[in-house]
Amino acid sequence: MRRTKQREVILDELVKLRTHPSADELYGRVKKRLPRISLGTVYRNLEILSREGIIRRLETAGSQRRFDGDTGDHQHIRCVSCGCIDDLAAGADRARCDALVAKGTGYRVLGRRVEYLGICPSCRKKSGGS
Amino acid sequence: MRRTKQREVILDELVKLRTHPSADELYGRVKKRLPRISLGTVYRNLEILSREGIIRRLETAGSQRRFDGDTGDHQHIRCVSCGCIDDLAAGADRARCDALVAKGTGYRVLGRRVEYLGICPSCRKKSGGS
DNA sequence: TCAATAATAGTAACTATTCCTGAAAATGTA
DNA sequence: TACATTTTCAGGAATAGTTACTATTATTGA
Ligand SMILES: [Mn+2]
Ligand SMILES: [Mn+2]
Ligand SMILES: [Zn+2]
Ligand SMILES: [Zn+2]
Numbered sequence: 001m002r003r004t005k006q007r008e009v010i011l012d013e014l015v016k017l018r019t020h021p022s023a024d025e026l027y028g029r030v031k032k033r034l035p036r037i038s039l040g041t042v043y044r045n046l047e048i049l050s051r052e053g054i055i056r057r058l059e060t061a062g063s064q065r066r067f068d069g070d071t072g073d074h075q076h077i078r079c080v081s082c083g084c085i086d087d088l089a090a091g092a093d094r095a096r097c098d099a100l101v102a103k104g105t106g107y108r109v110l111g112r113r114v115e116y117l118g119i120c121p122s123c124r125k126k127s128g129g130s
Numbered sequence: 131m132r133r134t135k136q137r138e139v140i141l142d143e144l145v146k147l148r149t150h151p152s153a154d155e156l157y158g159r160v161k162k163r164l165p166r167i168s169l170g171t172v173y174r175n176l177e178i179l180s181r182e183g184i185i186r187r188l189e190t191a192g193s194q195r196r197f198d199g200d201t202g203d204h205q206h207i208r209c210v211s212c213g214c215i216d217d218l219a220a221g222a223d224r225a226r227c228d229a230l231v232a233k234g235t236g237y238r239v240l241g242r243r244v245e246y247l248g249i250c251p252s253c254r255k256k257s258g259g260s
Numbered sequence: 261t262c263a264a265t266a267a268t269a270g271t272a273a274c275t276a277t278t279c280c281t282g283a284a285a286a287t288g289t290a
Numbered sequence: 291t292a293c294a295t296t297t298t299c300a301g302g303a304a305t306a307g308t309t310a311c312t313a314t315t316a317t318t319g320a
Contacts, residue, residue, distance in 0.1 A: 002266060038269045059191035059243060079250035107248035113189060114244050118237035120209035132297060168300045
């Protein structure tokens with residue numbers, strides 16, 4: 001992976017933002033510093049950077065993909081009204097946690113979404129893995 | 131909301147599937163029974179049915195939207211290899227839960243994704259709500 | 261310095277979804 | 291029944307987000 005001006009600026013802008021921007025939002029920021037950059041370059045570099053583990057691609061619902069310059073272990077809270085996403089310290093412990101999260105973020109907590117990730121029985125069989 | 135043949139068949143196929151299909155997959159099924167139906171109609175009816183609370187629109191990551199005929203409170207587990215989504219009984223309790231989930235589903239559990247949902251401070255201010 | 265290689269800008273293509281339009285079906289009224 | 295009103299329909303165009311392609315430019319290493 002080469003060091004290019006574009007990649008540097010994209011990473012720099014993402015890391016200094018704490019707002020989990022979409023490619024498009026980031027493109028807007030980066031363009032102020034590199035007016036000739038294209039949206040495709042932003043997408044390509046976000047893809048490369050997340051593949052390398054330098055940034056994190058958020059696996060959240062919604063039509064637009066979002067990215068996070070913080071690769072540390074943490075969860076997120078999303079506003080059901082405006083769609084913004086804020087950080088949550090790692091570790092959370094069910095119902096009474098809602099109060100802690102609310103206190104920590106200022107959000108009114110309405111619910112939480114939990115999705116487990118793994119390898120399904122049929123895929124385990126196919127790849128012969130344990 | 132009127133009762134139409136199309137809506138009836140879409141709902142029937144969704145409820146009897148336990149696979150959380152995308153609109154497209156469901157369209158394939160429904161077309162066998164109603165060969166003249168269009169994908170647009172499937173989308174429109176899934177939208178109407180979920181607005182009425184008769185079905186559930188899954189808020190999962192991934193490029194395609196998925197739907198669930200089961201509106202009861204439950205979480206999901208997704209295979210990171212093939213992308214399939216299975217049900218999880220409601221209620222889960224952190225780390226040692228992974229073992230329970232693995233036992234219950236046959237998955238190899240790799241992780242979990244927790245996202246809280248709520249109203250952010252700035253939206254609370256705007257709408258004057260508590 | 262200079263060829264080899266990787267990345268870029270610009271744009272076309274692609275995919276999932278929504279929107280639009282005129283026709284058909286369902287429903288209400290008499 | 292007959293007709294008007296409303297809802298939903300199929301089909302296709304439009305849109306949004308993303309990826310792929312291509313000719314050009316920048317970076318790298320000998
Ligand atoms: Mn974050
Ligand atoms: Mn389910
Ligand atoms: Zn908000
Ligand atoms: Zn699988």
